[in-house]
Amino acid sequence: MRYHARWVLPITQPPIENGTVVEADGVITFVGPRADAPAGRDYDLGEAILLPGLVNTHTHLELTAMRGFLEDCRFAEWIDKLRQSRNEVLDAEMLLDAARSGVLEGVEAGITTYADTCSTGVAMQAMRELGVRGVMYQEVFGPDPSRADTAMGELESVVDRLQLEQTELVSLGVSPHAPYTVSDALYEAAAHFANSRKLPLAMHVAESEPEYDIVVRGSGDFADRWQRRGIAVGRRARSPIALLEQHGVLERGALLIHCVRVDEEDIEIIARHHCAVAHCPASNAKFGHGIAPLLPLMEAGIRVGIGSDSVASNNRMDLLDEARLAVLIHRAATRRHDAFGAHQALELATIGGARALGLESRIGSLEIGKDADLAAFRIDIPRTTPIGDPYSAAIFALPGRSAELVTVRGRVLVDRGRVLAADESLAKRVRASGAALSSWAARQ
Ligand SMILES: [Zn+2]
Structure with missing residues (x-):
């Protein structure tokens, strides 16, 4: 899969504008300019910042x-x-x-x-x-x-x-x-x-x-x-x-x-x-x-x-x-x-x-050979427009936004902003636990 984004931030290398990260079998096989990326299926994130998870x-x-x-x-x-x-x-x-x-x-x-x-x-x-x-x-x-x-x-x-x-x-x-x-x-x-x-x-x-x-x-x-x-x-x-x-x-x-x-x-x-x-x-x-x-x-x-x-x-x-x-x-x-x-x-x-955590050989940066743990965030939103420096945008402007894409070892967990495992009945049960805690507190 070729993940294209306006900004790719490998962290251990300088930011890449119009960059691509290629994943195969859960592993990163390419990080660089989109123009140089090898062939593959495309996942275009568009106006987004793509980071290591x-x-x-x-x-x-x-x-x-x-x-x-x-x-x-x-x-x-x-x-x-x-x-x-x-x-x-x-x-x-x-x-x-x-x-x-x-x-x-x-x-x-x-x-x-x-x-x-x-x-x-x-x-x-x-x-x-x-x-x-x-x-x-x-x-x-x-x-x-x-x-x-x-x-x-x-x-x-x-x-x-x-x-x-x-x-x-x-x-x-x-x-x-x-x-x-x-x-x-x-x-x-x-x-x-x-x-x-x-x-x-x-x-x-x-x-x-x-x-x-x-x-x-x-x-x-x-x-x-x-x-x-x-x-x-x-x-x-x-x-x-x-x-x-x-x-x-x-x-x-x-x-x-x-x-x-x-x-x-x-x-x-x-x-x-x-x-x-x-x-x-x-x-x-x-x-x-x-x-x-x-x-x-x-x-x-x-x-x-x-x-x-x-x-x-x-x-x-x-x-x-x-x-x-x-x-x-x-x-x-x-x-x-x-x-x-x-x-x-x-x-x-x-x-x-x-x-x-001693996991730096597997994760933490976008590098060839590391696992494809990725997180991307949209930047075509009022809060990040214009973007300016992509590091500053990621730290000072983006917080509070939901991810557009998340993968762990290549497996997609958030797809186009949708958390694939989202579960309304789970949310309901956790709210019920919260209510049980509150009534416990009221009895103390
Ligand atoms: Zn603690």
Whole structure:
């Protein structure tokens, strides 16, 4: 198939005006000017920008029914309410439907790859059913060190089952959730397990003030919760990143989600262990957690991708919008017009995310031999007319628009603006889950 577009943005090469990407058997076989393209069937996108499929380095697809449900909460209370309502209201079918709905939302926004942390394992099935690419990191929780063995036993049996469900597109990892839900003993056990099974690791870290407080001072909102459960709390480490290092959790080049509260020493540790970072600017800002030091992280040579986080914290999954926000906040925070550009932001949303997940040999840019994961957006609309610089158009003007075309490994998921797997009955079921959550909240 020959995909023609006004602008082709390979990302690792300069933009091509009137360009063509040729796909055969799911693989890119040509990227260049339309005039030079080899013969084939034509798919003319017309006035459109054609990009590599976007890579979302942090999602919680199973929480899609919680959009708008947990607004303006104090962080620890947000976590409490999320966990309690998920356990009491959402059954396995509802969580699976939420994950399916999350994937469809992402596909509509041009996202072809998902790095999903999941407590129930449903995201893997949703990604497989809908034909997208991703890594699902099975979460493990447990602040009580005396229960670390039990938590690991449960993790192992889930991993044994899910490992059989891996495909060429969807793979499995492990996620010890966060310093305020995971004991030191559980961190060590999870790291050891991931090493022995050769599974990738991802985890939330250095996100919030109460997380910092429980790790560094043994006090604060999360420390209070541990104490109420009879779990000993004391100073655990110099910083959340140091905590992970000291328990061997950084050994496998883990994907570190957030990294808002990291200092120079932490950045040095992250770089030394070849870890990657999922930068989630909207979630961090909406919670009032702060702004991650994106530029120092990148200057240290750390692989960085962009993540939307769950719609329970962000309310939307739109990676171009997330990339736009990254440019705006880092320019605003540094008072520098040249701090971070549209091209760099688009890199983070594509090849940067691919590198963060170790998938850069397959995806993240339009190059011969890579898989045909594509996303195209129309530009013959008022918001992008005239277009000017195509990178700026993609980052500053396009966000919020639905994709015109999405393919994963050559398979078309969005065709002429239509999400082929769109399902009105699914949307109805997810709305019903949202209503069930609201009535649960009203009873509290
Ligand atoms: Zn998260």
